[in-house]
Amino acid sequence: MVYYDATNLAADQDRTLQARLCSFAPDLPWEVTNRAAVHLWFERHFGHPVEPLSSLQHAVATWPEYATAVALTLRDDDQIDVIAPHGLEDLFAMVVRRNPTRVSVETYHERVRQKNYTERWPLVTVLPA
Secondary structure: OEEOOOOOOOHHHHHHHHHHHHHHOOOOOOOOEEHHHHHHHHHHHHOOOOOOOOOHHHHHHOOOEHHHOOEEEEOOOOOEEEEOOOOOHHHHHOEEOEOOOOOOHHHHHHHHHHHOHHHHOOOOEEOOO
């Protein structure tokens, strides 16, 4: 789960939310991240700094592949908003393509290896960076 809260960048907020989700659905592999705080830990984890993100939409637009740059938000009226700044074409066509906004060619290749896309989904097409 991702969210955007620029008023509270504390990592313990993520842990608290993750614990709540785990209590509701313990069999799911929950991971909670406040996208407003990414700039605080990104360099330590990935080796290069990034600018602070201005919104959840801005955050999703920087995700590693166009097909994965999709998020859903449940509104108070139970309607669902789709955040897909690069469209849904790659997702529905099962195409993995590097999003050059933030991901280097090297990181993209490593991610493709780690995610093992072609083994997990034999019909997927992974495009070269």
